[in-house]
Amino acid sequence: MKKNIWLTLWALSLITLFTTGCNSDDETPTPTIAYQKIAEGTADGTDIKVEVYSTEELTTGYNPIYIALFDATGKRIEQATVSFKPLMDMGTMKHASPIENPTSNQAQDGYFPGAVVFTMPSGDMGSWILDVQVQANGKTGTLTAPVTIKEPATSRLKSLVSATDGTRYYIALLQPQKPKIGINDMEVAMYKRNSMMDFPAVTNLTIALEPEMPTMGHGSPNNVNPTHSGNGHYKGKVNFTMTGLWYLNLTLNDATGEAGKLYFEVNF
Incomplete structure (x- = not known):
């Protein structure tokens, strides 16, 4: 009886070992960056959902931007071309700002990373919008999102x-x-x-x-x-x-x- 119990426990331990080993190989790495969602919506003319993230509030200066894309079923899109177009509307004039578009068509941990350098804060002088153009699954569209840019305590x-x-x-x-x-x-x-x-x-x-x-x-x-x-x-x-x-x-x-x-x- 004791021998049967020991053999059963030994078999269960082997099953657990091989099961956990296989699962660990299939797990997607957990991102170490703390993302904050700043905008979301559907790219016009498509069914692609666009989510815009940053690591902190947007300020004048260099801002890393991360884009997550989803199809109509809610499945994450891992291959796409993403580009940015920031625009400041000052009423009598408009201007853009420096950008760094995502360099790869392959998502990294589910996100397409780039950056925008906002050259002035939002406020009485004008307001910013951020266009995110996406090309994925044979479709092309743009999400236009208003964004608020603050002036940091120390200029960067x-x-x-x-x-x-x-x-x-x-x-x-x-x-x-x-x-x-x-x-x-x-x-x-x-x-x-x-x-x-x-x-x-x-x-x-x-x-x-x-x-x-x-x-x-x-x-x-x-x-x-x-x-x-x-x-x-x-x-x-x-x-x-x-x-x-x-x-x-x-x-x-x-x-x-x-x-x-x-x-x-x-x-x-």
Whole structure:
């Protein structure tokens, strides 16, 4: 009797082992990003549901945007072409802003990631809409969604007019987001205004970084100037030797000379 019970338990343990092993291989990884839905609706002329997500409230500057698509049955669409078109309506004029469309037609963990760089907040000056165009399942349509853009407590977007050729540049600070004492990743994204509707990435500038602690009158050693890493993004390193208010002084240079200077504030 005891032998039969032992054999039964042994068989059950083997079944459990193989069952859990097979299931774990089929599980979809759980996304680690905390998504916040900012808009949803059906793309016009289609039955494709579009959901628009961000990682936090939309602000002036660089905003990662994630798109989820569903067919008429509610099944998630994993292959599609997605593009963005932000538009600020100021009454007497309209303008767009820099964008980074999703680079792959394949969803990542169920989402199509891109970014929009909103150049001004919503308010008395005007209002923003975000068009999301999708091509999937042989259908093409656009979701038009109003979005509210706030001004962050500390600016993460600067603009300047080049001293060499009059080009207007937009510079967005991406990193550091959670600064700490020591070496931090630093990243900025650069764009220029070709027209009120065209803001391509800038890939040919050089950037000199000089951190400064204005209240203490010193900088820091061991910094690495941001260099172009692709798609208008420039990556480097900044060294914070203590907590407090820091200026990240940047000098921009093009092929003919110094285009201009600017700084971002980092306070922690």
